[in-house]
Amino acid sequence: MKTLTKEIWMEIPKRRAIVSIHHQIEQLVTESGISDGLALINAMHITASVFINDNESGLHADYDRWLEQLAPFDPGTDPDSGGYLHNRTGEDNADAHHKRQIMGREVVVAITNGRLHLGPWEHIFYYEFDGNRRKRILVKMIGE
Amino acid sequence: MKTLTKEIWMEIPKRRAIVSIHHQIEQLVTESGISDGLALINAMHITASVFINDNESGLHADYDRWLEQLAPFDPGTDPDSGGYLHNRTGEDNADAHHKRQIMGREVVVAITNGRLHLGPWEHIFYYEFDGNRRKRILVKMIGE
Amino acid sequence: MKTLTKEIWMEIPKRRAIVSIHHQIEQLVTESGISDGLALINAMHITASVFINDNESGLHADYDRWLEQLAPFDPGTDPDSGGYLHNRTGEDNADAHHKRQIMGREVVVAITNGRLHLGPWEHIFYYEFDGNRRKRILVKMIGE
Numbered sequence: 001m002k003t004l005t006k007e008i009w010m011e012i013p014k015r016r017a018i019v020s021i022h023h024q025i026e027q028l029v030t031e032s033g034i035s036d037g038l039a040l041i042n043a044m045h046i047t048a049s050v051f052i053n054d055n056e057s058g059l060h061a062d063y064d065r066w067l068e069q070l071a072p073f074d075p076g077t078d079p080d081s082g083g084y085l086h087n088r089t090g091e092d093n094a095d096a097h098h099k100r101q102i103m104g105r106e107v108v109v110a111i112t113n114g115r116l117h118l119g120p121w122e123h124i125f126y127y128e129f130d131g132n133r134r135k136r137i138l139v140k141m142i143g144e
Numbered sequence: 145m146k147t148l149t150k151e152i153w154m155e156i157p158k159r160r161a162i163v164s165i166h167h168q169i170e171q172l173v174t175e176s177g178i179s180d181g182l183a184l185i186n187a188m189h190i191t192a193s194v195f196i197n198d199n200e201s202g203l204h205a206d207y208d209r210w211l212e213q214l215a216p217f218d219p220g221t222d223p224d225s226g227g228y229l230h231n232r233t234g235e236d237n238a239d240a241h242h243k244r245q246i247m248g249r250e251v252v253v254a255i256t257n258g259r260l261h262l263g264p265w266e267h268i269f270y271y272e273f274d275g276n277r278r279k280r281i282l283v284k285m286i287g288e
Numbered sequence: 289m290k291t292l293t294k295e296i297w298m299e300i301p302k303r304r305a306i307v308s309i310h311h312q313i314e315q316l317v318t319e320s321g322i323s324d325g326l327a328l329i330n331a332m333h334i335t336a337s338v339f340i341n342d343n344e345s346g347l348h349a350d351y352d353r354w355l356e357q358l359a360p361f362d363p364g365t366d367p368d369s370g371g372y373l374h375n376r377t378g379e380d381n382a383d384a385h386h387k388r389q390i391m392g393r394e395v396v397v398a399i400t401n402g403r404l405h406l407g408p409w410e411h412i413f414y415y416e417f418d419g420n421r422r423k424r425i426l427v428k429m430i431g432e
Binding site for chain 1: 148186187188189200206212215223228230231232233241244245246248251252279284
């Protein structure tokens with residue numbers, strides 16, 4: 001069995017952003033020497049997501065607006081006026097923990113013939129919901 | 145290590161539908177000869193989902209109505225009147241890209257003793273959000 | 289290849305609750321003897337989730353309130369007045385099947401150097417949406 005383990009550091013200079021990590025993951029498949037197997041790619045922080053969808057900026061703006069409707073940013077601590085109990089810890093990022101549940105923590109992708117086995121428009125992204133600091137993505141590949 | 149790689153073609157003759165792929169996946173486990181391992185089943189298109197839930201038509205109708213509330217179909221391109229920026233590409237399927245994030249891209253299922261290792265009511269489905277064309281599901285199994 | 293297969297029984301004495309299963313999963317990694325691989329942890333029942341997020345009680349209360357907004361409990365069977373078609377089966381748990389789609393069925397976690405490979409705040413939880421009965425979680429680990 002072959003394995004590859006790699007942590008990718010991210011530092012997004014704003015609160016929220018969608019960033020492609022697709023080509024880095026492709027390069028790691030090559031580096032792994034795995035012909036047939038599975039790749040796990042996950043955010044190591046609980047206010048960020050890894051997801052697969054379209055590489056299209058309009059859609060990304062749509063997601064951002066949509067997530068803000070489903071789980072609005074609010075630094076307040078009173079749920080009755082839009083805030084979150086979590087923010088009583090001194091954080092203001094409770095919305096980020098919610099948004100990440102919609103977009104997901106991880107993706108698992110097949111490796112076939114030494115390449116990511118993806119559909120024509122599948123593209124791998126990191127979604128930062130509480131940036132302006134260093135955070136990590138984990139890539140783990142196993143196979144033969 | 146044993147592996148199985150299979151693309152399943154789907155062509156759903158309407159825009160949205162939930163279709164069981166459970167028995168096909170069961171047959172592929174047998175075909176793989178894997179006794180112990182993991183199976184990844186994912187939509188290869190970014191306007192569809194693979195998910196596990198109840199094989200009950202009332203629930204499926206509930207999901208459809210619920211997803212329409214969370215991310216309504218709207219061919220428009222003006223977010224201020226319910227549309228999506230993504231539809232400026234000429235598509236009308238921005239809602240489908242949103243619905244798929246709720247239902248998920250993939251499932252990972254254990255294989256034990258040569259069979260899918262599932263709970264009593266777990267059933268594997270494909271959820272089409274933008275049909276009337278040929279699309280694929282990927283099945284990748286690894287184990288021994 | 290080494291594998292570990294374990295079903296964990298849960299019995300939550302109320303309808304909804306978030307329960308840590310983190311230390312049990314850590315112990316199973318040790319028991320597996322796997323140094324490098326993947327761990328799948330999934331709810332075996334379709335009205336429950338396994339997810340990774342913060343071990344903070346305020347956030348957990350926020351999630352509960354939020355999910356109740358997105359998919360309210362209603363034993364009724366008339367969608368026009370807040371009910372669900374699924375409840376025509378005699379169940380009253382249609383909301384639980386919806387909440388679980390937001391929080392997810394499963395997590396896949398890397399194993400590196402014989403330990404769960406997680407970020408600093410990642411913590412593994414079981415989320416019960418329809419308790420007061422015995423249900424199972426499946427843990428499947430593969431690697432070497």
